[in-house]
Amino acid sequence: MSGPDYDYIVIGAGSAGCVLAARLSEDDRVRVLLLEAGSFEPLPTMAVPPAWPSLGGSEADWADHTVPQIANGDTVPFPRGRGLGGSSSINAMNFLRGHWTSYDAWASVGGTGWGFDALLPYFVRSETVADQARRDPGLRGQAGPQRVGPAVERHPISSAGLAAALSVGHRLARDVGGGREEGFGWGDLSIADGRRQSAADSYLRPVLVRPNLRVLADTMATRLLLNGDRCLGVEYRHAGHLHEARSRTEVVLAAGAVGSPALLLHSGIGPRAHLQQVGVRALVDLPGVGANLHDHPMCGLVYRATTTVPPGVNNHGEVQGLVRTHRASTGPDVQIQFVDVPLRAPSLPGPDLGEGYTIMVALMLPESRGTVRLSGGSTEAPPLIDPRYYTAPGDLDTIVAALHLARRIGDAAPLDRWRAEEVLPGPAGWQDLESLRAYARRNLRTYSHYGGTCRIGTDEHAVVSPDLTVHGVTGLSVADASVMPCPISANTNATVYAIAERAADLIGARF
Ligand SMILES: Cc1cc2nc3c(=O)[nH]c(=O)nc-3n(C[C@H](O)[C@H](O)[C@H](O)COP(=O)(O)OP(=O)(O)OC[C@H]3O[C@@H](n4cnc5c(N)ncnc54)[C@H](O)[C@@H]3O)c2cc1C
The missing domain is CATH 3.30.560.10 (Glucose Oxidase, domain 3)
Structure with missing residues (x-):
């Protein structure tokens, strides 16, 4: 594949991102770029089911902590996956609706x-x-x-x-x-x-041979590229350098319930007062971004x-x-x-x-309900997570x-x-x-079942419409755990697959 342009750019190769990349690239006319901050190679222990607790704190975990909680006066470890498969590569493998x-x-x-x-x-x-x-x-x-x-x-x-x-x-x-x-x-x-079987094992690795799908691992999306209210693509860091990729149809955020709102906020899409506080120029005032965190x-x-x-x-x-x-x-x-x-x-x-x-x-x-907020303007700084x-x-x-x-x-x-x-x-x-x-x-x-920070809805605090497009921006959607309006009575992975499967139909129809 040559040239910088793609039809879809999917950000985050976690549970949702693997499903989306695999489904969207089924149509060989469609060119898909998938960006993932973590590694392409799995850790050997990922495949070994009872070893999953040892993955916490490994290079496959962002290893966040919450801010001190009112409940216990302490921070709480807040693991989330990093690498192909995202959290489905380090999770406890319960698969329930x-x-x-x-x-x-x-x-x-x-x-x-x-x-x-x-x-x-x-x-x-x-x-x-x-x-x-x-x-x-x-x-x-x-x-x-x-x-x-x-x-x-x-x-x-x-x-x-x-x-x-x-x-x-x-x-x-x-x-x-x-x-x-x-x-x-x-x-x-x-x-x-x-x-x-992570989402990378089940959905993504089997289709990596497709010429219309490009996967860039060890690649951090740093900012969405906006022209007015139109999202044109994404800026990303790879091997120490900043690059840009442009999308013809849509950029799809699948960076998870922490990563997706964090990238929107870094791109100036979010509550204006918070963006001003951390020195990010507000481009689209969307008060619900990073709010409604549930777990x-x-x-x-x-x-x-x-x-x-x-x-x-x-x-x-x-x-x-x-x-x-x-x-x-x-x-x-x-x-x-x-x-x-x-x-x-x-x-x-x-x-x-x-x-x-x-x-x-x-x-x-x-x-x-809690929040995901930025601790400053740098994409290197971990976000402030307050459930x-x-x-x-x-x-x-x-x-x-x-x-x-x-x-x-x-x-x-x-x-x-x-x-x-x-x-x-x-x-x-x-x-x-x-x-x-x-x-x-x-x-x-x-239980590591984060969601809700870019929730679906039509009110002023919703972030995406029922068709998953971001309110007030064209060419941009979110399709991962962050769109869940309220918690579900089960572990979240199976539901994220279903969200991404439906998203692939909705988003694919816009090609
Ligand atoms: C330790 C643990 C145990 C769990 N146990 C279970 C369980 O047993 N059963 C269950 O159903 N659910 C479980 N879950 C939850 C479930 O795995 C998640 O809800 C689900 O995987 C979330 O999918 P997602 O696509 O929204 O996000 P993720 O799978 O987390 O994917 C997001 C991806 O985006 C990448 N990313 C983030 N920011 C950027 C950026 N700026 N640029 C590029 N890439 C980026 C991340 O590295 C990651 O790979 C568990 C989660 C954890 C962490």
Whole structure:
């Protein structure tokens, strides 16, 4: 391929970027450039499912931290992927859709065309599920690039946890990640033949031979090129030099829930007052850029085990429970997972937890919202990330209610053979409501499900229209986790694939 011009420039080769580049380049008349800040080469441990926690802090992680949180007075590690596959190359490989009510909530806040039924063909198109005989073929994909399936070799903590949940009255979900069910079940994992399948593995690497697709790794997009309200292309840094690439049809931001708003802000597209504060010339006053950051905070009960817990061979958490703490909730509002290692936050110091396991709880429909802001005009400076966990009044009480649900499961007979004692929070944590709230605040971790910072909508705080074009700018769209108007009741990766699949149809139609 020669010449500087492309039809589409996709920025960020993460989950969304890999899907977009692969789908847009299916049409051999279309020339696509994909830019990625991180490396082209995968780290060897990426392929090894149980090794995923070791990728945090590696060169494949931007290794951000939040600003100090009101909840715990401390910063919170905020990992996100960097390199081909983005976060899908370092994530925990749960591959679940949210409950259908999550997406219908998007449609009801201005995301016309983004309800569950509208997204379903795109979920289906993205995946090939294992165990097809027990799946609803109208719901699950049988020919998509991403291979997913439940744990082949099941961990005994997951099996005992599932039995414990059912024994205290939770229902069995036959396909917990399908989007229609609530309850507990074996979730799908993005693992095939014992190896991680990132979006780079499933979508991008197989099509790298296409002559109409160019991938530039180790390449940081530094600024969008604007002429009035028209986006013409992008400035990027590669091998220490600045270059420009021009797009004939569209620049598509797929840099993730932190990277996409950060690049818009560096390009002068965002809230005017903030841009002035950090010395960036405001070109388009778009107040919603970087606002509405949502995430799933998590906490857990940690148990010392009676005996050695076998090492996990999958992702350390194979069973998911999607449950409601309040009957009146619009959908499942917490997720419970059985984790085959003891887990706690850095903000909760204490002795080594030794041999054990965790019943993890995560808030799925938090009302707290935060921000991504620039710390200065330089693209080298890390952004200021403030999720404002537990600042909405109901969020802390919902996670406390989830801890009560988890404890009932943790005390149930099927876990007797594993349970020596509950070490966290331990008896002191259950003294009263305030002790439990304090425990949840101090044992605060992120589930790394960031979204919402360039949300879909038609109001003045929305960043993109339902067709994903940026308000007030032509030739520019966003298509990644940042467009989710509100949180979904599941891990976010499968949903990002569906967003990008639909985006490829919407954006491809503009060629
Ligand atoms: C540790 C961890 C565990 C997780 N576990 C799970 C899980 O088990 N299941 C699940 O469903 N979800 C999980 N997630 C979340 C899920 O992986 C993400 O929601 C999803 O991958 C986000 O996709 P994205 O395309 O929006 O962003 P990303 O996949 O993060 O991609 C953004 C890409 O853009 C690149 N980029 C950013 N800025 C620039 C720039 N200026 N120029 C060029 N490139 C740039 C980045 O390097 C990155 O490659 C996890 C995430 C993390 C970090």
